[in-house]
Amino acid sequence: MIWFRGLYDLKNVDSTFYLGGKGSISSDLIADKFSYVGKNSVLPPKVKIGKYSMLAPNVSILGGDHIFNNPERPIIFSGRPQMPSTIIGEDVWIGANVCIMAGVKIGNGCIIAAGSILTKDTEPYSIYAGNPAKFLKMRFNEQEISLHKKMLKKQSVDINYTKNKK
Numbered sequence: 001m002i003w004f005r006g007l008y009d010l011k012n013v014d015s016t017f018y019l020g021g022k023g024s025i026s027s028d029l030i031a032d033k034f035s036y037v038g039k040n041s042v043l044p045p046k047v048k049i050g051k052y053s054m055l056a057p058n059v060s061i062l063g064g065d066h067i068f069n070n071p072e073r074p075i076i077f078s079g080r081p082q083m084p085s086t087i088i089g090e091d092v093w094i095g096a097n098v099c100i101m102a103g104v105k106i107g108n109g110c111i112i113a114a115g116s117i118l119t120k121d122t123e124p125y126s127i128y129a130g131n132p133a134k135f136l137k138m139r140f141n142e143q144e145i146s147l148h149k150k151m152l153k154k155q156s157v158d159i160n161y162t163k164n165k166k
Contacts, residue, residue, distance in 0.1 A: 017049075020057065032090070044102065046083055050090035052157070056114065061086050061100045089124065090152050109139055109148060 010017075013031040021039025029043055032051035037043065041055055044063030049055070064083035068075050084103030088094070092106050095114030106112070107124030116133040125145050127136045140148060151157060 014051075038096070044083065044086075046085040046102075047088070048085065049088045050092065050108065051152075052090055053088050053092040053094075055088075055094045056096040056098070058097045059094050059100070060098075062102050064102050091148070108152065109145070111139060 009027040010025070010029055010031075011027070013029060014033040014035070016033045016035075017031040018036045019025070020037060023037065023039060023041040023043070025037070025041070025043045026045040026047065028045050028047075030048040031037070032049060032053075034052050035049045036054045037049070038055055038057035038059065040058045042060040042063075044061055047061055064080050066075050066080055067078040070078050086100065086102055087105045089106050089108035089110065091108060092110050092112075094100075094106075094112045095116070097115050098112050098118065099116075100106075100112075100118045104118055105121045106118070107122050107126065109125040110122045111127045112118055112122075112133060113127070113129030113136075115131075116129050117131040118128065118133045120132075122128055123135070125139045125148070127139055128134060129136050
């Protein structure tokens with residue numbers, strides 16, 4: 001699963017982390033168990049991905065800003081402010097071609113629809129879509145959220161997903 005560890009010099013990823021193909025991945029990426037990053041994704045420094053989270057292809061986390069308020073310097077020579085951490089919670093699904101601003105915190109259980117631009121923190125168990133991404137609806141009701149939280153606390157999860165309950 002981690003054939004790329006040497007290629008990207010990733011020291012803080014779980015052995016079950018999977019990278020779907022080439023991309024631009026910072027060596028300080030922290031990725032918990034069974035997390036996945038799709039091909040051509042861009043993850044700058046200070047990104048943490050929680051367990052069971054999936055990033056589809058072409059997800060980009062924009063890596064900070066530029067200092068632009070000095071009239072005596074071109075922007076390219078003005079430097080960058082300290083980059084904030086971007087936190088992706090547990091069991092999050094981020095669709096293809098999503099753009100996330102650095103410093104955003106995505107709550108556990110969230111879904112971010114394909115093509116969205118996420119500029120603000122999200123509430124847990126919520127579904128967001130659009131440009132800018134806006135709240136659409138809750139993923140689960142309160143009872144289901146309680147069950148999901150219990151599942152996330154377990155040390156192991158039944159990953160035989162081919163036997164879904166009907």
